[in-house]
Amino acid sequence: MPGAAGTKLEVDSLSFFYGKTRALKDVTFNIPERRITAIIGPSGCGKTTLLRVFNRMYDLVPGARAQGTVLMDGNDIVTTTKLLDLRQKVGMVFQRPSPFPMSIRDNVAFGPRLLGWNKTRVKELVRSSLEAAALWDEVSDRLDEPATSLSGGQQQRLVIARCLAVSPEVILMDEPCSALDPVATLKIEDLMVQLARDYTIVIVTHNMQQAARVSDFTAFMLMNPEGRHGELIEFAPTADLFNAPRDPRTEAYITGRFG
Amino acid sequence: MAAAVDRIRRPASIPRPPDRYRSLIAVVSWAAPAALILIVGVLFQQAWPSVTRFGLGFFIGSEWNQVTDHFAALPFIFGTVVTSAIALAFALPVGIAVAVLLAEPGAQGVRGALGTGIELLAAIPSVVYGIWALYVLAPWTLLHIEIPITDHFGSIPFLGGIPRQTSLFTAALVLAVMILPTLSAVSRDVIRAVPRGLRESTFALGATWWETTWKVVLPAARAGLFGATVLALGRALAETVAVAMVIGNRPEIPSSIFSPGYTLAAVIANEFAEATGDVYQGALVELGLVLILVTLTVNVLALLLVRSASARPAV
Ligand SMILES: Nc1ncnc2c1ncn2[C@@H]1O[C@H](COP(=O)(O)OP(=O)(O)OP(=O)(O)O)[C@@H](O)[C@H]1O
Ligand SMILES: [Mg+2]
Numbered sequence: 001m002p003g004a005a006g007t008k009l010e011v012d013s014l015s016f017f018y019g020k021t022r023a024l025k026d027v028t029f030n031i032p033e034r035r036i037t038a039i040i041g042p043s044g045c046g047k048t049t050l051l052r053v054f055n056r057m058y059d060l061v062p063g064a065r066a067q068g069t070v071l072m073d074g075n076d077i078v079t080t081t082k083l084l085d086l087r088q089k090v091g092m093v094f095q096r097p098s099p100f101p102m103s104i105r106d107n108v109a110f111g112p113r114l115l116g117w118n119k120t121r122v123k124e125l126v127r128s129s130l131e132a133a134a135l136w137d138e139v140s141d142r143l144d145e146p147a148t149s150l151s152g153g154q155q156q157r158l159v160i161a162r163c164l165a166v167s168p169e170v171i172l173m174d175e176p177c178s179a180l181d182p183v184a185t186l187k188i189e190d191l192m193v194q195l196a197r198d199y200t201i202v203i204v205t206h207n208m209q210q211a212a213r214v215s216d217f218t219a220f221m222l223m224n225p226e227g228r229h230g231e232l233i234e235f236a237p238t239a240d241l242f243n244a245p246r247d248p249r250t251e252a253y254i255t256g257r258f259g
Numbered sequence: 260m261a262a263a264v265d266r267i268r269r270p271a272s273i274p275r276p277p278d279r280y281r282s283l284i285a286v287v288s289w290a291a292p293a294a295l296i297l298i299v300g301v302l303f304q305q306a307w308p309s310v311t312r313f314g315l316g317f318f319i320g321s322e323w324n325q326v327t328d329h330f331a332a333l334p335f336i337f338g339t340v341v342t343s344a345i346a347l348a349f350a351l352p353v354g355i356a357v358a359v360l361l362a363e364p365g366a367q368g369v370r371g372a373l374g375t376g377i378e379l380l381a382a383i384p385s386v387v388y389g390i391w392a393l394y395v396l397a398p399w400t401l402l403h404i405e406i407p408i409t410d411h412f413g414s415i416p417f418l419g420g421i422p423r424q425t426s427l428f429t430a431a432l433v434l435a436v437m438i439l440p441t442l443s444a445v446s447r448d449v450i451r452a453v454p455r456g457l458r459e460s461t462f463a464l465g466a467t468w469w470e471t472t473w474k475v476v477l478p479a480a481r482a483g484l485f486g487a488t489v490l491a492l493g494r495a496l497a498e499t500v501a502v503a504m505v506i507g508n509r510p511e512i513p514s515s516i517f518s519p520g521y522t523l524a525a526v527i528a529n530e531f532a533e534a535t536g537d538v539y540q541g542a543l544v545e546l547g548l549v550l551i552l553v554t555l556t557v558n559v560l561a562l563l564l565v566r567s568a569s570a571r572p573a574v
Contacts, residue, residue, distance in 0.1 A: 055463060057459065057462065057463060060364075060458075060459065060462060062364065083465075084465040084467070085465075086465075087462070087463055087464065087465035088464075088465045091463065091464070092459075092460070092463040094456050094459065094460060094463075095456075096454070096456050098454065098456040098457050098459075098460040100457065100460075100461070100474075100475050100478075100479075101457075101475070101478045101479040101481070102478065110461075110464060110474075111464040111465065114464065114465060114466055114470060115465070159460065162460075162464070163464075166464065166465065
């Protein structure tokens with residue numbers, strides 16, 4: 001399934017610091033375009049930190065700083081000053097569903113309205129985004145109800161629709177299913193596979209079965225016991241990583257002898 | 260069999276607090292309304308001479324004359340409501356802006372100083388506010404706000420007339436400063452309580468700091484901000500000493516907010532000690548009842564507003 005794919009994000013010697021503490025060291029790998037890349041590893045190894053470099057979310061944390069480069073279509077994400085452009089191209093779905101305190105429709109229209117897109121376009125986008133997020137059938141007759149009236153799984157799909165509405169190229173997901181029940185989780189997984197036709201998806205997950213089920217490529221990270229910073233141990237097509245890991249540490253982790 | 264019955268019965272007895280604790284709670288929870296009823300009862304008794312003499316006319320009349328023994332509440336209701344409303348109009352934007360800054364992560368130094376400064380405002384006694392207002396605020400306001408406005412916009416109702424140092428407007432400004440600490444401290448906590456994920460998701464969509472604050476954070480905190488406002492308003496309506504010192508103490512409905520007026524709380528405090536005769540005293544006590552009524556009305560209106568606000572798609 002992975003097959004040949006272009007590179008969407010080129011991560012090169014990326015290091016990350018929270019103030020003086022190093023959280024990532026020399027992470028280098030290429031995230032392929034229109035594929036699902038999973039990032040796995042034990043708690044605290046820097047998965048979230050890595051993900052938040054890709055849309056510069058870490059700018060919100062005082063004292064946080066990245067070193068190295070992350071090229072997206074040739075432009076460096078780490079040094080760009082066009083944050084709004086970047087975040088339009090790189091959307092993010094968080095662990096806990098975070099519907100805005102407004103109607104379902106307004107949630108989806110939020111991003112497009114920020115970008116000043118015209119009304120007809122926004123209206124079309126509300127529908128097409130909800131359809132793409134496999135939520136349209138469930139909410140088409142209640143678009144004006146508050147988004148908080150949806151179930152957790154629906155809220156998470158709404159957040160995905162909200163993300164899709166600004167036509168991103170990359171979607172980052174940080175444990176998007178960890179607050180959901182198994183049925184809702186499967187729905188989101190199906191959705192991810194659907195979306196990977198058009199979008200580059202990077203997902204952080206604690207659930208190795210999930211990584212094995214949905215992703216095309218997997219990155220395994222681990223905290224360096226001496227430096228206490230996160231490192232990339234192995235990056236490979238998912239099937240290879242799970243069936244024939246090259247690094248003994250990867251094998252230890254996926255066979256459950258670890259972390 | 261007996262065991263089976265036991266097993267069925269046991270879950271039915273939901274764990275309850277001990278009886279003694281429950282009766283204590285019952286006593287305490289009844290004490291508050293009982294005290295209120297008692298107070299209102301006593302006030303009514305004291306106000307009786309005035310209540311029987313003026314009837315409902317007390318609410319619509321605007322004469323306050325100790326010589327002819329004619330008393331009515333409208334000028335004071337007007338003064339109370341108008342000063343509090345103007346105070347809120349000034350304090351609300353400033354208070355919320357301050358709260359937004361205080362709730363912001365990072366830049367501890369500046370925010371710490373600002374936060375402490377604002378909290379210190381709450382520690383200043385009313386009387387001291389009154390003195391400051393009389394000597395500093397009132398002359399400044401007259402020169403830099405009241406005179407320019409009456410000069411340029413005098414034709415607009417309630418903005419004309421001959422401006423005075425002691426006026427409804429000056430009183431409203433003092434009130435605004437006095438309610439600012441409550442407003443910003445409570446609002447800050449409410450804004451801090453907005454889930455971090457909500458802010459981050461907004462930023463992640465490419466929103467600026469302004470858009471995030473204005474379109475997501477504040478709407479998410481709306482109900483709590485409303486609570487803070489009502490709390491502050493309650494304080495403004497009941498404030499006595501500082502207002503009495505700068506409002507000019509004239510029992511009439513002025514044609515301009517830059518003219519002297521009077522509030523319910525201020526007139527009671529000023530005149531009660533010297534009130535002679537049953538009717539005069541009764542009238543002052545009745546003003547106390549009116550103050551309770553005004554405060555209750557404002558609270559109920561606020562409650563209704565919150566209800567209708569949360570009925571809309573929100574939070
Ligand atoms: N805002 C922050 N300030 C300081 N240190 C942080 C911050 N966020 C994370 N860290 C540190 O960076 C390291 C990596 O954290 P990160 O959240 O990226 O781990 P993670 O792999 O996502 O863990 P989990 O699986 O538990 O979510 C941890 O040691 C953590 O303590
Ligand atoms: Mg994490």
